[in-house]
Amino acid sequence: MSTAIKQLMKREVDIRLPATRDELKAMGLARNYAMEALNRRVRNTAQDTDLEEFATFFDLLKAPERIEIYDNSHISGTHPYGVMVVCGKDGLLKKEYRKFKINTVTNGDDCSMMHEVISRRFKEIPDVLPDFILIDGGRGQRSAVYGELSRLGIPFACIAKGPGRVAGTEVFYLSNGEKLSLDPASKLMHFLCRLRDEAHRFAITSHRKSRDGKLQFSTLLNDIPGIGKTKGKAILAYFGSIQAMKHARVEEISKVPGISLKLAKRVADYLKESQTTLRA
Template structure:
């Protein structure tokens, strides 16, 4: 075989004292071993299948999924579903699989690392959904068992990394509480930043972090709406962003029954680019929360889907002018299970991610901090610590000054303090999100055509005008007589176009 051939060549090179050649052949043997090991995830005789392997430790579950299509492995992904700690690995896996295919086609074969409590019912439900037979197996031997074991090793390794990262995150949050005098480690940190160029295309951004890192489903962006703002007034922009964010928090707390009516706000089109997200972040370990079809439309799959206990679904996030990023978390309520003593429900509520921040970080110094404190005071919000984070001299990272209400002077953290690096990561993420949002808005404004704003100009007339004059700028310079020469442009329409550009110019 090829392996034995390389082994013989390596031994012969070593006997001739050609150690460099022997080392090269040894590396080839290692590479060959790696390739042949990876071929185990392309099992013979399996054209289409999804492989699920679940590992559980310290109350957390990792589910590794391999996607096999046309006899080849098309990739894998690790998921960390939020589940009741009392559920077994098999129960979590069963609920996960049922939800996993709500918005995905079901392959003909599912290979699992362990049997499910209601495996026959789930198999019937998935077969009914796909309108063909779907088989669920737990391999006991052969190449199928090899690929499941491979997925299970991946799940255990991913879970170990997740637990290590969570532990480090908890230590950092404890350090944040100590440095800023918080009563306990913050579970929700909100960071605010603005982005604009000379006041144009101004946007505000809010990023959120917690015990498990950045919570991208909670990110929000705010298009600055006020027409009374002086271009480039960062204080006024921050006031608008914070007012809209925390006014919604007050309204949600009061359940909309406070008797006051805020000014109407228009939702903008959700336009976060998925490609930009994938290019700037590591692959997320969660999937979009499922939206199961109504019970009366599920047919025979209604019984297995009932296993999910999905009667309660978490409330949607803040809907303002800001845009939601894709939600990347299962709602803990999907795995809720009622108990008589209520202890399990109480434990779950403690684990749910809060809406109210335990710490607010403002990108800026004493001025931005004063604006934030004034906004919270006007809205009657108390008990939320606010910290201003200002870059040091020459905007040098590592020399940040921290401003806290009640302190006359800012303070600094030790240059090598891990908490300082943590705060820098939060601030940099807020910068990234704000700048990305600003660039998207600016690109949209640049690509906008003024002809689209003229009443009566549809695609056909717009195309005719551009073909005749070459550009919208040339159209704006044309006289009424020139505009009338364009096919489909009447004298009245020509006057409308002329008036639009000249009234705008004046």
């Protein structure tokens, strides 16, 4: 071992066992750091291989440095959210994830939701462009985003469940309309499904937080004397969001059908005095 280290370091190296508790502790730390560095290098090597295979499969000129993955989540059109997940050479870049609260679609149309998300993404963050976009969806989603992404010159594909919605049989609809498939056992299929699953996880989490926040808010309104379930729903429907309701004045609350000025003041006072944290 000393010979190998000497050749690597190009100088004499003295190897000995730790003689004190401090030296033993230092050796343990050094070993942990070395293992972390080795594991990081292994992960990066695997990631580079995945990205190279990714580029070959989707006919890209080089391995992508930034892949954005999109999905949305809702229940019958309620509390709809779209999300963007980002992957690069170092793996998932969670600090760059983004949520989009759907504003223009209320009927549960997934394709229209995806169109809104993609349009807003490039209006709100115009200076950062991905090398490739992967969208959870099929032909409908492809058609919905084709115009915007073609204008920007960004290659993309939609990943859809295959026959019987069996895992590993996913198919890919490219921007040019071509349909591709992969060996279910291939590393690239596993990599692409991991990206899709991460976007799906983030979308469901974002939707659940929004839904639970509104349920918590609705329950709080029900506790106010004279409000009850029906009037609580009316208040929430009138303002449209928790954030708007939290900052509403008494006069604004009294404009809700069925809410008198006296009740409106009670609502405002209750919310102000309540120690419950309302999540937006």
